[in-house]
Amino acid sequence: MGQKLIFDERPKDNRKDLFDREIEIEKIEKAVTSRKPLILILGVRRIGKTSVLQTALNELNENWILLDCRKLKENYSRRDIYTLIAQSLSRRIDKLKNVLEKINGISILGNQIEIKWKGRNYISLADLFDHLNEKRVIIAIDEAQKLRGPMSNEIKEAIAHAYDYDKNLTFILTGSEIGLLYDFLGVSNPKSPLYGRYYEEIVLERFDKEKSKEMLKRGFEELSFKVNDNVLEEIYEEFGGIPGWLVFAGLQYYSGKSLKELKEMAVQIALNEIENLLNRTPAKRRYKIVMKCIARGSDNWTKVKECLEKEEGSIISSSVLSNILNSLEKMSIIKDYTFLDPVYRDASMKLAVR
Ligand SMILES: Nc1ncnc2c1ncn2[C@@H]1O[C@H](COP(=O)(O)OP(=O)(O)OP(=O)(O)O)[C@@H](O)[C@H]1O
Numbered sequence: 001m002g003q004k005l006i007f008d009e010r011p012k013d014n015r016k017d018l019f020d021r022e023i024e025i026e027k028i029e030k031a032v033t034s035r036k037p038l039i040l041i042l043g044v045r046r047i048g049k050t051s052v053l054q055t056a057l058n059e060l061n062e063n064w065i066l067l068d069c070r071k072l073k074e075n076y077s078r079r080d081i082y083t084l085i086a087q088s089l090s091r092r093i094d095k096l097k098n099v100l101e102k103i104n105g106i107s108i109l110g111n112q113i114e115i116k117w118k119g120r121n122y123i124s125l126a127d128l129f130d131h132l133n134e135k136r137v138i139i140a141i142d143e144a145q146k147l148r149g150p151m152s153n154e155i156k157e158a159i160a161h162a163y164d165y166d167k168n169l170t171f172i173l174t175g176s177e178i179g180l181l182y183d184f185l186g187v188s189n190p191k192s193p194l195y196g197r198y199y200e201e202i203v204l205e206r207f208d209k210e211k212s213k214e215m216l217k218r219g220f221e222e223l224s225f226k227v228n229d230n231v232l233e234e235i236y237e238e239f240g241g242i243p244g245w246l247v248f249a250g251l252q253y254y255s256g257k258s259l260k261e262l263k264e265m266a267v268q269i270a271l272n273e274i275e276n277l278l279n280r281t282p283a284k285r286r287y288k289i290v291m292k293c294i295a296r297g298s299d300n301w302t303k304v305k306e307c308l309e310k311e312e313g314s315i316i317s318s319s320v321l322s323n324i325l326n327s328l329e330k331m332s333i334i335k336d337y338t339f340l341d342p343v344y345r346d347a348s349m350k351l352a353v354r
């Protein structure tokens with residue numbers, strides 16, 4: 001854990017390197033120390049969820065494991081999720097060895113843990129949680145909406161079981177696609193195992209202008225790099241207080257890129273991300289058109305519908321459009337016909353619709 005600079009693109013893991021977010025970290029730590037079973041950290045991409053999570057985990061004097069679900073492919077298998085859990089346990093083996101070595105279905109080879117995911121000695125997730133419950137353990141799941149898919153019920157059943165019986169466990173889930181995370185959890189869906197469960201929610205918001213400029217200023221100061229106030233101002237205007245973009249912009253500016261160049265780079269990154277996000281959707285082309293329409297100023301239902309119909313040259317049913325808008329909201333790309341990330345908006349203007 002070497003010291004990082006503000007303008008370091010890796011997620012931060014301690015308060016020294018993190019700008020602001022005291023209140024949010026306080027809330028997480030309070031929820032953990034008061035043994036809340038389920039905590040959510042929510043916010044759009046690049047807002048600092050992983051940084052805040054890691055910082056809180058490192059400060060709390062508790063055992064924890066961290067699963068990065070970004071590593072899971074879309075139709076991940078039982079084997080995939082068990083492997084991910086095994087990896088996260090392996091990284092914390094020094095703290096958890098005495099619990100793990102007693103468990104049938106877990107083998108420890110040096111610093112590597114293997115969990116039986118089928119056959120004889122197979123261990124269910126609920127059983128695994130029951131064993132971990134021998135100690136106080138925080139189970140942090142980064143980008144938990146990625147757990148949706150064929151295994152999702154099994155995982156939710158296990159979390160619901162732990163919620164009710166494993167009082168020593170606390171789950172912290174993060175999600176950048178907030179609607180999808182809610183869908184996964186299904187706390188308001190009577191059919192979900194987690195229906196009706198209470199959870200603590202911490203939302204990370206964008207920094208306002210003043211804070212954004214202060215963060216940039218500190219970042220440049222750390223590098224002993226002099227910049228004019230209008231540069232800070234302009235970066236804020238383009239990137240709208242999302243810390244990950246501020247870090248990106250600061251770093252690129254420091255390395256000699258002009259504001260125009262670095263903005264283009266950011267748009268290119270966003271374009272790639274959008275393509276990837278939309279790969280999961282059945283009617284990718286239509287999604288792109290809708291995003292393009294909104295980016296170009298269609299800011300209500302009628303305007304978006306007109307714009308889409310014009311582009312497609314046909315009448316689009318209301319349910320089709322409403323599905324698309326709904327999904328875009330669940331993916332935390334737009335809300336009320338505005339983009340949550342200004343770079344995504346600018347990228348969407350340029351989306352190639354084929
Ligand atoms: N408060 C902060 N102070 C300093 N750097 C920050 C802060 N918040 C975020 N960053 C930086 O912004 C980038 C994104 O942060 P992080 O990965 O924690 O966000 P995230 O919400 O987890 O993003 P993603 O949704 O892409 O996973 C990283 O480079 C991180 O170092």
Ligand SMILES: [Mg+2]
Pocket residue numbers: 049050051142
């Ligand atoms: Mg993250």
